[in-house]
Amino acid sequence: MSRITQSSRIIQVTGRAVPVPGDDIDTDRILPARYMKELTFANLGQYPFQDERFHSDGAPKRHPFNEAHYQGASMLFGNANFGCGSSREQAPQALTRWGIRAIVAESFGEIFSGNCLTLGVPVVTASQADMAALQNIARKNPGADFNLDLASMTINGGGLLVKISMPASRRKAMMEGAWDSTGLLLANADKVAGMLAARAAA
Amino acid sequence: MAKGTLYNKVWNHNRVTELPTGQTQVFIGLHLIHEVTSPQAFDMLREKGLKVAYPDRTFATVDHIVPTLSQARPFADGQAEAMLQAIERNTQEFGVKFFDFASGQQGVVHIVGPELGLTQPGMTIACGDSHTATHGAFGALAFGIGTSQVRDVLAGQCLAMDPMKVRRVEINGRLASGVTPKDVALFIIHKLGVKGGIGFVYEYAGEVFEAMSMEGRMTVCNMSVEGGARAGYCNPDATTFAYLQGRKYSPQGAAWNAAVEKWKSFVSDGDAEYDDSIRFDAADIEPxxxxxxxxxxxxxxxxxxxxxxxxxxxxxxxxxxxxxxxxxxxxxxxxxxxxxxxxxxxxxxxxxxxxxxxxxxxxxxxxxxxxxxxxxxxxxxxxxxxxxxxxxxxxxxxxxxxxxxxxxxxxxxxxxxxxxxxxxxxxxxxxxxxxxxxxxxxxxxxxxxxxxxxxxxxxxxxxxxxxxxxxx
Missing domain, CATH: 3.30.499.10 (Aconitase, domain 3)
Structure with a gap:
């Protein structure tokens, strides 16, 4: 919970990356719905991609999250429409609690990317060709370190430097440590009350 | 940037201020909650020592974990029972109205809101569920949110948001016999793609939607999110007002006429500008x-x-x-x-x-x-x-x-x-x-x-x- 209440400045994320290729990887695939029956987010780090990683009898499948050399990765490289579908914050919670601190993809489901913002996880986009190149490096050299830098809006690693994008307001929220929206919004509580009073009087 | 659309009018009507990040603080007129994405939000409120700022603007029901054969308590699934108990406890502690089984109103959250007349034109509506887009059928701006945003709405009735683009999806002609709103939704998503709507709100317009019932409009708006659009809406009209009249939370008496006049003011202007628009022919749609x-x-x-x-x-x-x-x-x-x-x-x-x-x-x-x-x-x-x-x-x-x-x-x-x-x-x-x-x-x-x-x-x-x- 501490990671939600604190609002630290996030300018760089560094570390190894796990490639999760495929368009339209929905939040049901990221976190199967049955884990939403847990009353807290505490255990979700055990379950990201659970049904893509394990058969129903528990036997492992081939999946990047199962591979030893991607354990400890701090970035995820996806493709188009990553995190589409259900609004469940449990999906990014599962990824962050597994260790993911930034996600780079061609595009994102919008509720998913908004949820990542509220958790202080930068989600940034890169072109289809650049994502293919980034995934290729992470696949061939799983030990490669990457540096995602919101100041220069680049990601750098394995001999490749790629431009990344994100909405200006989200970038600012990350870089200034203003992604804990509750405090920002409550600071204007009197404006909300004033707006409602004006409506009632109209 | 779209101009003069229902989206613009509802956004401006509910815009509180600009945040230091450049995001817009948007007032949320109606907040719906259910048992699966709200318990952690209430826990966050407790942890921060916060109350629900406007408890009369949040309404709860239970739907996701409900067994459909028997609702006898306790539920056989201990986790499901714990979720139901949590929403019972949270709504009671924070003073939120809960439409439980005994109320006779329980159901899927996006069916309950419209049925009670809670969903109204011109509103901003949020719920921790992606199919909140359903409520756009009434000319509301309605979208799904995550649990930390549920916390924000509970704490201050607002969200931090970036503006969206507006795509007008116009379908003219008449649907053939056997072709339903569901087929229209699947047709649109097939044509525009599951990522085609990213960054957009969809405005559904044209003869097909004008002739469609509220139930049908809800079906199409519901699936906006499957096409990547976080929200979709139909402009409110006589069909909308007829659906709402006399419902439990609809304005009554003299307030009704005033409300209808207000609601009409949110309709997209005839010369509204859109970020994108596309037309289809109803004759091209089959089941x-x-x-x-x-x-x-x-x-x-x-x-x-x-x-x-x-x-x-x-x-x-x-x-x-x-x-x-x-x-x-x-x-x-x-x-x-x-x-x-x-x-x-x-x-x-x-x-x-x-x-x-x-x-x-x-x-x-x-x-x-x-x-x-x-x-x-x-x-x-x-x-x-x-x-x-x-x-x-x-x-x-x-x-x-x-x-x-x-x-x-x-x-x-x-x-x-x-x-x-x-x-x-x-x-x-x-x-x-x-x-x-x-x-x-x-x-x-x-x-x-x-x-x-x-x-x-x-x-x-x-x-x-x-x-x-x-x-x-």
Whole structure:
């Protein structure tokens, strides 16, 4: 919970990356719905991609999250429409609690990317060709370190430097440590009350 | 940047201020909560020592985890029981109205809001559920949010948001007999793609939507999110106002006329500017069925399944190839005739009274094919009651359908209603994602309620237009 209440400045994320290729990887695939029956987010780090990683009898499948050399990765490289579908914050919670601190993809489901913002996880986009190149490096050299830098809006690693994008307001929220929206919004509580009073009087 | 659209007017009406980040602080007029995405938000409030700022603007019900065969307490599933107890405790402690079973109003959250008249034109509406887009049918700006945002709405009735673009989706002409709002939704998503709507709100316009009932508009708006659009809306009109008049939370008496005048002011201007617009012809839409693992992978009932090689985009091709591996079909085969195991009618997409009537017209005097598990899950207790008053339950039971109590049921299957193994379902719900209906090898074919009923009766995917509808 501490990671939600604190609002630290996030300018760089560094570390190894796990490639999760495929368009339209929905939040049901990221976190199967049955884990939403847990009353807290505490255990979700055990379950990201659970049904893509394990058969129903528990036997492992081939999946990047199962591979030893991607354990400890701090970035995820996806493709188009990553995190589409259900609004469940449990999906990014599962990824962050597994260790993911930034996600780079061609595009994102919008509720998913908004949820990542509220958790202080930068989600940034890169072109289809650049994502293919980034995934290729992470696949061939799983030990490669990457540096995602919101100041220069680049990601750098394995001999490749790629431009990344994100909405200006989200970038600012990350870089200034203003992604804990509750405090920002409550600071204007009197404006909300004033707006409602004006409506009632109209 | 769009100008003069309903989206612009509702956004401006509810804009509180600009935040230091450049985001907009948006006031949320109506907040709906359910048992699955709210308990952690209430815990965060407790941890921060916060209260619910406007408890009369949040309404709760229970839907996702509800068993549809028996609601006897405690639920057999201990986790489900704990979730229900948590929302009972949280709504009581924080002073939020809870539409529980005893209220007679419980049901799928997106069916309950409109039914009670809580959903109104010009409102901003949020709920920790992606299908909140449903409420756009009333000319509201309605979208799904995550749990930390649920916390924000509880704490201060606001969200931090960036503006969206507006795409006008216009469909003219008349839908042919047997073609329903669900087919319209699947057609739009197929044409524009599951990522086509990213960054957009969809405004649904044209003769097809003008002629559509509120139930139908809700079906189409509901599935906006499946096309990547976080929200979709129809401009409010006489159909909208007639639906709302006399409902429990609708304005009454003199306030009614004033409200209607206010609501009319949110309608998009005739010379509104859009970021994008597209037109379709109703004559090009036939009953549709999904064959793959995204709601965009659908074909008309008369069509054959596509060859993955025909997709130019590498991502779309890979998605189609994965779909074939999961679904185990062959490119080029006909969608008609694919055998099913389960038929499910219900969900926030198609669990309203009109949906049940459409299915009943097909089920009337017929029998579910041997070996098919077919069941009807009304979207809410009032829908269930109304259907029983109309005798629909008797039609379904005589045909061999199971008649259930309201809940999300097999739409997301975190309750006892789940596929087993590689079963194939004909489903009136909204998502055919891998594993969505409770089995990681299960297979989902999305279609309209009437098409599900037809599939239940023949045991395979069938063109509902080959059925003579019977009077009920």
């Amino acid at each position: 549709r069925v999904t064959w793959g693992i995204t709601p965009g992978q659908s074909v008309g009932i008369s069509e054959a399944l596509p060859n993955p090689g025909q997709y130019e985009d590498v991502g779309e091709r890979a998605s189609a190839e994965l779909a074939y591996r999961h679904m185990q079909w062959t490119p080029g085969q006909k969608i008609q005739g694919i055998k099913i195991d389960v038929a499910f009618i219900g969900s926030c997409t198609n669990g309203r009274i009109e949906d049940l009537r459409a299915a009943a017209k097909i089920a009337q005097g017929r029998k579910v094919a041997p070996g098919i598990q077919a069941f009807i899950v009304p979207g809410s207790l009032p829908v269930r009651k109304q259907a029983m008053e109309e005798g629909l339950d008797k039609i379904f039971l005589a045909a061999g359908f199971s008649w259930r109590a309201p809940g999300c049921s097999m739409c997301l299957a975190i309750n006892p209603d789940q596929l087993v193994g590689k079963q194939i379902s004909a489903s009136s719900s909204n998502r055919n994602f891998i594993g969505r209906q409770g089995s990681q090898t299960g297979r989902t074919l999305l279609m309209s309620p009437a098409m599900v009923a037809a599939a239940a009766i023949t045991g395979h995917v069938t063109d509902v237009r080959s059925f003579k509808e019977k009077e009920i």
